[in-house]
Amino acid sequence: MQQTQTITGVEPRTRSWLPVINALYYVVLALLLLGFGYYLFLNLSLITLYLPFLLQAAGITIGISVVSMLLAVIFGLIGALARLSRFAPLRWIAIVYVEVIRGTPIFVQLLVWYYGIGQLLSNHGFDPYTLVFNIMTIFQSNSLVPLAFSGFFYGVIGLSFAYGAYLTEVFRTGIESVNKGQTEAALSLGMNSRQSMRHIVLPQAIRITIPPFTNYFITLIQDSALLTVLGVAELEQTTGAFAGPLINPNQKLFIYILGAMIYLAICYPLSLVSRFLEGRLGRAYQTSGDKMDALKADMLDSDMLGKQVVSFYEDKSENE
Amino acid sequence: MSLIQQVLPFFLIGARNTLIYCFVSFPLALLLGLLIAWMRSSRIAWFSSPAKIFIEVIRGTPIIAQIFLIYYGLGAILANYNLSIYDNAWTAGIAILAINYAAFEAEVFRAGFLSVEHGQTEAALSLGMSSGQNFFRIVLPQAIPLMIPPFVNDFIYMLKDSAILSVISATELTSVLQFFVFRNSSQTIPLYALAIALYLLMALPISFVARWYERRLRAAL
Numbered sequence: 056m057q058q059t060q061t062i063t064g065v066e067p068r069t070r071s072w073l074p075v076i077n078a079l080y081y082v083v084l085a086l087l088l089l090g091f092g093y094y095l096f097l098n099l100s101l102i103t104l105y106l107p108f109l110l111q112a113a114g115i116t117i118g119i120s121v122v123s124m125l126l127a128v129i130f131g132l133i134g135a136l137a138r139l140s141r142f143a144p145l146r147w148i149a150i151v152y153v154e155v156i157r158g159t160p161i162f163v164q165l166l167v168w169y170y171g172i173g174q175l176l177s178n179h180g181f182d183p184y185t186l187v188f189n190i191m192t193i194f195q196s197n198s199l200v201p202l203a204f205s206g207f208f209y210g211v212i213g214l215s216f217a218y219g220a221y222l223t224e225v226f227r228t229g230i231e232s233v234n235k236g237q238t239e240a241a242l243s244l245g246m247n248s249r250q251s252m253r254h255i256v257l258p259q260a261i262r263i264t265i266p267p268f269t270n271y272f273i274t275l276i277q278d279s280a281l282l283t284v285l286g287v288a289e290l291e292q293t294t295g296a297f298a299g300p301l302i303n304p305n306q307k308l309f310i311y312i313l314g315a316m317i318y319l320a321i322c323y324p325l326s327l328v329s330r331f332l333e334g335r336l337g338r339a340y341q342t343s344g345d346k347m348d349a350l351k352a353d354m355l356d357s358d359m360l361g362k363q364v365v366s367f368y369e370d371k372s373e374n375e
Numbered sequence: 376m377s378l379i380q381q382v383l384p385f386f387l388i389g390a391r392n393t394l395i396y397c398f399v400s401f402p403l404a405l406l407l408g409l410l411i412a413w414m415r416s417s418r419i420a421w422f423s424s425p426a427k428i429f430i431e432v433i434r435g436t437p438i439i440a441q442i443f444l445i446y447y448g449l450g451a452i453l454a455n456y457n458l459s460i461y462d463n464a465w466t467a468g469i470a471i472l473a474i475n476y477a478a479f480e481a482e483v484f485r486a487g488f489l490s491v492e493h494g495q496t497e498a499a500l501s502l503g504m505s506s507g508q509n510f511f512r513i514v515l516p517q518a519i520p521l522m523i524p525p526f527v528n529d530f531i532y533m534l535k536d537s538a539i540l541s542v543i544s545a546t547e548l549t550s551v552l553q554f555f556v557f558r559n560s561s562q563t564i565p566l567y568a569l570a571i572a573l574y575l576l577m578a579l580p581i582s583f584v585a586r587w588y589e590r591r592l593r594a595a596l
Contacts, residue, residue, distance in 0.1 A: 073419065080420040158531075158578040159571050160538035163549055170556060171567045277437035284542065291440055298443075304451030311440070311448035319435040326435065 098309045105297050105310060112293035113317050119207070119289060120276045123214040127275070130219020135226035149223065156220035161213070162281050168213035169285045173205060183208040206285035214282075218275055225267045229260035269329035273322050280318070290314060379565055382555050389551030390573045396537045396547055400472035401530055407473060408480025416485055426481070433478035439539050442471050446543045464545035471540075472533055479529055487522035488514055520592055527585035531578050538574075548573060 095102065138149035156164070176182070184204040191197040201207070233256045241251035280291035288296075294314030301307045414426035433441070450462035491514045499509040541549040552570040556563050 077420040080424065084424065154579065155571070155575065158575040158582070160535035160549070160574060162535075162538040162541070163552070163567075163570060163574065166549070166553070166556075167567045167571070171563050174560075175564065280437035280439045281539065283439065291437065291443070294440070295443055295447075298447065304448075304455045307451045308444070308448035311444040315436045315440045315444055318437055318440055319432060322435040323431060326431075 098306070101306060101309055102313070105313065108297070109290065109293060109314060109317055112288060112290040113321065115288065116276065116279055116290040117321065119211060119214070119279045119282065119287070120272070123211050123218065123279065124272055124275055126211065126215035127218035127222055130215055131222025131226050134219055134223030135230060138223060138227050139230060153220045153223050156217050161217045161278055162284070164217055165210060165213040165281055165285060168216075169206060169209040173209045177205075201288070203286045203288060206282065206287040210279075210282040210285050210287055214275060214279060217278075218271060221271055222268070225264050225271070226260070229264035230256055232263050233259045266329055266333040269325065269332060273325050273329065276322060276325075277318065290317060378559065378562060379569055382566065382569070385551050385555070386548065386569055386573060389546065389548035390577065392545070393534065393537050393547040394577065396468055396472060396540065396545070397530065397533050400469050400476065400537075401533060403469070403473035404476035404480050404533075405526070407477035409484055411477055411481035412484035412488070415481060416488070430478045430481060433475055438471065438475050438536055439542065441475060442467070442539065442543055445471050464540065464543050467543060468537070468540040468545045472537060475536075476529060476533055480526070483522055483525040483529070486525075487518040490521055491517045524585055524589045524592070527581060527588075531582055531585075534578055534581075535574070 134149050134152060137145040138153070140146060173183075182205065184200065184202075187204055188197050188200050191200050237255050237259070238251050241255045242248070246254070279289060282289055283292040283295065286292070291314060294310060298307045298310035298314075301310065411426045411429060414422040415430065417423050417426075446462065446464075446467040450459065450467070453459055453462045495513055495517070496509055499513045500506070504512070537545075537547055538549040540547055541553060544550060548570060552566060555566050559566070
């Protein structure tokens, strides 16, 4: 906080008008919110018509994201262990995996999984849709299998494979961030390397990986919208399918806005949670005084950079 | 092999267009991001709240939803006013990439300015510098080196996200890929491999340079 001192003959610069202007702003904000509410109210018929279907599709989006994230954790753990293994070829494979995935668009990867690899496998007799259809026929409920099951299958695999690569780096930095002395101490106490990993390193590493993990989950939910191109009826595909045939441009725009608002309603609370966790878990590691150095180090940390983890800074700056 | 020779020129044109999209959008995103960062850190609610709302909305919605909203949703409105010539894949794509990344760059700018210790600003002000002088002579020169790695990282993300523009039939690499995949559906794997190789060729050199710079910077700090 700045301290003002009165020098004789100089009027101190006051900012007493600032709170007034700010208060006025909140009035305007309330009016704008009311206006937006009125805009929603004007389109109430569209909402009652389409919202139930959109919410159903949002459920599918969440389902896809959760399943993909669980699989991605498995890919990520395998990748991180391979990346840290003492066996060099495993390390190289992990490095190539991470670099190739991080260097190419997820969109193209999904196309490769579905149209490239999926088609190749189906030419050789493996088709997920037919397989599941036949299995469900045994249980006399094959109508439960959606027509786009192959899209689901390869979409989930593509998403989890891609996020596995991102999580590989997250887990690796998490494991490496645990002080090496701890492993040495565990080993000297007679634990074997697996025990020290299981009881000493991983519990501490997980703590550090939770904030980037939640951030990746948010981006995963957003990237699951790309399954649109595989014909999976998730939220974005459903939004487009409803908005496309509408002739009235205002109604068309409104449906797109509605779809985006549902994504916002899913992602914003999650980002609040992740920021809260960052604040909680980050504080435990902050020694007093070197907050600035910590901020600088985070900015340089290649896995804490840019798009994914920008919210990391927000919490710190709020503490200023 | 002959297939790859046949399609390579078209793929290269696609890759060039991808680069054009990014090199046009990224400076726009930086400018807009700087503006938003400045608004966001203002103490006046008239500036800071809209910037906060903008950042949260952009970060909370998928880019593909934004693309559809701008290209089809706003495009329909524009067509209503006989302005549909302004709604094509180039304008909509560049606008979306710039708007989307502005939200992320704004946060990078803010973090960069925050990483310059406040004591320096206090010292500059007490030496009689104006706040503008303080910003351009003290804060900015120290913040820029720290901001370059996140910017480069975001540029690579933009390079990858531009692939999504193929859903509005932009003429970039992924659209070219899809065009040829639907033409030779018997032999798709080489085409995909070529596209992936081109993306890696564009992204990896940038990321290696960025990492080298990062290491140097880390050593310097």
